[in-house]
Amino acid sequence: MARQDRKRALGASPKTLKRAFITPEGVDLRLELGSAGARAAAFMIDGVLMLLVLIAGSIAIGLLFVAGKWEMLAILWLLGFFILRNGWFVLFEIGRRGATPGKRMLGLRVVARDGGPLTGGAVIARNAMREIEIFLPLSFLAYQVGDNAADAFLVIFALMWTGIFLFFPLFNRDRLRIGDLVGGTWVVQTMHATLAEDIGNAPAAAQSQRRFSDAALDLYGVYELQTLESVLRAARPDALATVASTIREKAEIADDGDDLGFLTDYYRALCVRLEHRMMLGHRRDNKYAPARARA
Numbered sequence: 001m002a003r004q005d006r007k008r009a010l011g012a013s014p015k016t017l018k019r020a021f022i023t024p025e026g027v028d029l030r031l032e033l034g035s036a037g038a039r040a041a042a043f044m045i046d047g048v049l050m051l052l053v054l055i056a057g058s059i060a061i062g063l064l065f066v067a068g069k070w071e072m073l074a075i076l077w078l079l080g081f082f083i084l085r086n087g088w089f090v091l092f093e094i095g096r097r098g099a100t101p102g103k104r105m106l107g108l109r110v111v112a113r114d115g116g117p118l119t120g121g122a123v124i125a126r127n128a129m130r131e132i133e134i135f136l137p138l139s140f141l142a143y144q145v146g147d148n149a150a151d152a153f154l155v156i157f158a159l160m161w162t163g164i165f166l167f168f169p170l171f172n173r174d175r176l177r178i179g180d181l182v183g184g185t186w187v188v189q190t191m192h193a194t195l196a197e198d199i200g201n202a203p204a205a206a207q208s209q210r211r212f213s214d215a216a217l218d219l220y221g222v223y224e225l226q227t228l229e230s231v232l233r234a235a236r237p238d239a240l241a242t243v244a245s246t247i248r249e250k251a252e253i254a255d256d257g258d259d260l261g262f263l264t265d266y267y268r269a270l271c272v273r274l275e276h277r278m279m280l281g282h283r284r285d286n287k288y289a290p291a292r293a294r295a
Helices: 002-010 036-063 070-093 101-105 120-146 152-166 178-183 222-234 237-251 259-279
Strands: 108-112 185-189
Touching: 036 070, 036 101, 036 108, 070 101, 070 120, 101 108, 108 120, 120 152, 120 178, 120 185, 178 185, 222 237, 222 259, 237 259
Parallel strands: none
Antiparallel strands: 108 185
16 A cells, blocks of 8 residues: 555556656656667667767778778777777757757656756766766677687677677666666657647637636635636536535625636636735745745
8 A cells, every 4th residue: 555655656557668757946847758669679779879870981081091000990990990889879869959969759757756957977987887887798709709719708798798688678668778777867759749839828719807816816816817727627517516616605606607618717817916916026836825925
């Protein structure tokens, strides 16, 4: 029971990739994590793009050297490959979009798990671990395979090492790499949402002429305003009727039979009232709290 309560508090379910993502302003963005398949596909796309860059760079470096300087060429190639595979991920993810070309094509991006901005240290940490997870054992494996006296045990060990880290995201509910654990990051789906219509800014022709007294508007605070907005957006007749009846009873307003119009007008008037009081330095968080001076 306690475990289920903890999962509900975190806004997560073992059967979904949606997670609570609380910003420093206290807003829950409800992000969806990228699946292991999408992350693997994005990595393969980046791998192909890096391979094309590596081939072009190898040709360019080869044209600058003549025969007899192959050792220098090999050193430059290895150094360039190291810079490419590390700089590729760091430079793209540290940018404004927080995503490599492969991630952008799959609709993924990197975010900080604490809800704050993605820092350079977090990006460097998560990508430095990739060298240990994948590239280092693969480089060792390539060396062993190229050696006629390759040790079978070392080859198997390198394959197991790489396999464990490659499949690690499949064995945790947040689909995290070891690099994500170290860097404190998530890879999430990029959200493309359409903003809902602002109830308070409807065309003037659609607005009625209902007026409310200050006493009627001082019955509620910011919390009730947000709740009323949720009711208006849902537009359920039973909820509209219940809320309209409650407000009319408390404010001693006669029922005119138009619950939606009444609540819409009351919402607009309450917005104006609360904003005006906040400009004067007073804020009322809910109907139970008296209006207080803003610190």
